Amino acid sequence: MTDFGKLAGELDGTLFLPGDPGYAGECFTFHLLQPLTPDAAVGAASVADVQAAVRFAGANDLAVAVRGGGHLQTHSAAGALLITLDRMNGVTIDARRRTARITGAARWQEVIDAAAGAGLAPLSGSATTVSAIGYVLGGGQGPILSRRYGYASDHVTSFDIVTADGRARTVDAAHEPDLFAALRGGKGNFGVVTGMEIGLFPAATVVGGGIYFPGAATERLLPAWRDWAATLPEQATTSFAVQWLPPFEVLPPMLRGAHVVHLRYAYDGPAGIGTALLEPMRAVAPALLDTVAEVPYPVAAVLHNDPTEPAPVLHRSLGLAELADETLAELIRHAGPDLLSVEVRALGGALDRPPATPDSVPSRGLPYQLTAFALATPDDLARQAGNLAALIGALRPWADRRQMVNFLAPDEATDPAQLRVVYGPELYDRLLAVKRRYDPTSMFRMNHSIRPV
Ligand SMILES: Cc1cc2nc3c(=O)[nH]c(=O)nc-3n(C[C@H](O)[C@H](O)[C@H](O)COP(=O)(O)OP(=O)(O)OC[C@H]3O[C@@H](n4cnc5c(N)ncnc54)[C@H](O)[C@@H]3O)c2cc1C
The missing domain is CATH 3.30.465.10 (Uridine Diphospho-n-acetylenolpyruvylglucosamine Reductase; domain 3)
Incomplete structure (x- = not known):
């Protein structure tokens, strides 16, 4: 048993053990299907707290997990020391x-x-x-x-x-x-x-928002979106999501329980040009709801309408090299009512260009990123995981090796073989060399783990 009492005495912040009031709050994550259950959680209030926690973990041979916003914890952190950073926000x-x-x-x-x-x-x-x-x-x-x-x-x-x-x-x-x-x-x-x-x-203001189209128009919309997105200048960014929305009251009445295609669009430049560029998509089908307008950046910032509360959600992701007609047909075939959202982002533009100084982003040049989400209960986890796997499997013929690391699902992120494929062998070996130098015992392995040992 690790004696956490000594560490608690060194902290400006607070140490929580399982059962302590506040432990559950400290272990907050958005993913209700993947709760955090560390042996102890350090609510760090200073850099010195983080140093004390890391040194304690080193001395006691503990792995360290880190929670930021809690959006993608890949492990339960069982047996590990969790460090949270909310008290240091600035x-x-x-x-x-x-x-x-x-x-x-x-x-x-x-x-x-x-x-x-x-x-x-x-x-x-x-x-x-x-x-x-x-x-x-x-x-x-x-x-x-x-x-x-x-x-x-x-x-x-x-x-x-x-x-x-x-x-x-x-x-x-x-x-x-x-x-x-x-x-x-x-x-x-x-x-x-x-x-x-x-x-x-x-960017005080931008043209930004979303158009919700009825799901009945999906077969017309997706090819039209693909062809239109390819013509957009770099000031414009877009994605679509085929969604089967839940009947939640937070949604506007016309979207509750609806099957929709949500087109997301933003343009950073003169509003007249940004609006005119969208016209071809507005003409494809009548909208259920259209919020695209010139708005302050903070309003446009949430144009995806992502959930703001924790949910029991599973997801899978895939980089796509192309969106052939057959790719879209397979996507539509598998994006049925069991899946909450199947999203495709058009990348390109500056995302394809090398950075000013070397980095480790493996997805430059990737044309499209797909992410799919399914709500699940403990009883139908396997079935929903199967539905997501069936979608990913059907789209494999058009997959790109590259993927956006941020969208990897926990089981994708924790499989070293898959990570090596996503990064490519050269970049993975470079990351491995840095890992060996700075974290030779793999203290930080409760994550997208590059494994030195
Ligand atoms: C609804 C939703 C929308 C998203 N949209 C986008 C998007 O538009 N673009 C995009 O690129 N990504 C997007 N993501 C992915 C998101 O960027 C990643 O999941 C990111 O890791 C979340 O960070 P977090 O701190 O909130 O999550 P956490 O679960 O707290 O952290 C995830 C992992 O990041 C590491 N980490 C976090 N903070 C630190 C730190 N301070 N020091 C060291 N390691 C740390 C840890 O390894 C941790 O396990 C989205 C995710 C969700 C759920």
């Missing part, structure tokens, strides 16, 4: 330099709100409840500005990190450049990231 905007300094598990929403005051915006993702740091560690592709400016991790200028030896380091392109490159795409393998500085972009 966002400071430097409007003149167009940068944000972000600490702890600050969520994108906090960054968006702080930046908006200066007419600036971050390269946030579709869910603003995701932690900014957790997101950029996997690259980070957003629904508004990503085709214009690239992955969010391209615009990180420095990270503060506590590595497995308990040292607090600041790394950037000039200081420990190999670690800096590994952190931008290599996920949580190299330590606990306590802070970062990112670039912001002038």
Whole structure:
């Protein structure tokens, strides 16, 4: 039995053991089917707390799990020490330099709100409840500005990190450049990231929103979307999702329990041009709901309408090299009522270009990213996992080796063989070399684990 009492005495923050009031809250995650059950949770209040927790874990041969926004825990963390960072959250905007300094598990929403005051915006993702740091560690592709400016991790200028030896380091392109490159795409393998500085972009308003079309128009809409998306300039970003929405009252009445195609669209430029570019899609079918308009960035930021509450959800993901007519036919065939949402994002533009300094994002050049979600209860887990697997299997003929790391499902992210395929052997071996140097015993293995041992 590990004696956690000594660690509790060293902390500015709080240590929680199973059964303690507050333990369940500290172990919060969005995925109700994958609860966190660590041997202890450290609610760190300072970098010194993170160092103390990591050193304690090292001395007691414990694995360390990290929870940021709680959107994609790959393990239960049973037997491990969990570190949470909410007490360290902070966002400071430097409007003149167009940068944000972000600490702890600050969520994108906090960054968006702080930046908006200066007419600036971050390269946030579709869910603003995701932690900014957790997101950029996997690259980070957003629904508004990503085709214009690239992955969010391209615009990180420095990270503060506590590595497995308990040292607090600041790394950037000039200081420990190999670690800096590994952190931008290599996920949580190299330590606990306590802070970062990112670039912001002038985007006070954008054209953005979504169009919900009736599901009956799916067969016309998807080929039209594919052909239209290919013509868009880099200022425009789009995706679609075939959805069977639940009958929840939070949804507008026409969407409750409805089968829909949700087209998402954003344009960063003159509103007249952005609106005109969308016209061909507006003409394909009458909409149930159309919210696309020139709006402040914080309004557009949630244009996907991602859930904001924890849910019992399973997911799978796949990079797609093309969307042939047959690909779309298979997608439609498998995107039946059992699946909550089957989403395809059109990538390209700046997402294809190399970053200014080396990084570890493996998905550059990938044309499309698919992510599929299914609600499940413990009783029908296997059936729903089977439905997701059937979709992925049917689309395999059009798969690309590359995938966006952030969308890997837990079983995809924790399979070293699959991770090696996603990163490609050269990049994987580079990440492995950095892992061997900074975390030789694999203390940080409760994640998308690059395995040195
Ligand atoms: C609804 C939804 C929408 C999404 N939309 C997008 C999107 O538009 N674009 C995109 O790129 N991704 C998107 N994602 C994926 C998301 O970016 C990843 O799941 C990300 O890892 C979530 O980070 P988190 O901190 O919120 O989650 P957590 O579950 O807290 O963390 C996930 C993992 O990240 C690592 N981690 C997190 N914080 C730290 C830290 N400070 N130090 C070290 N390691 C850390 C840990 O390994 C941890 O296990 C979406 C996910 C969901 C669920």
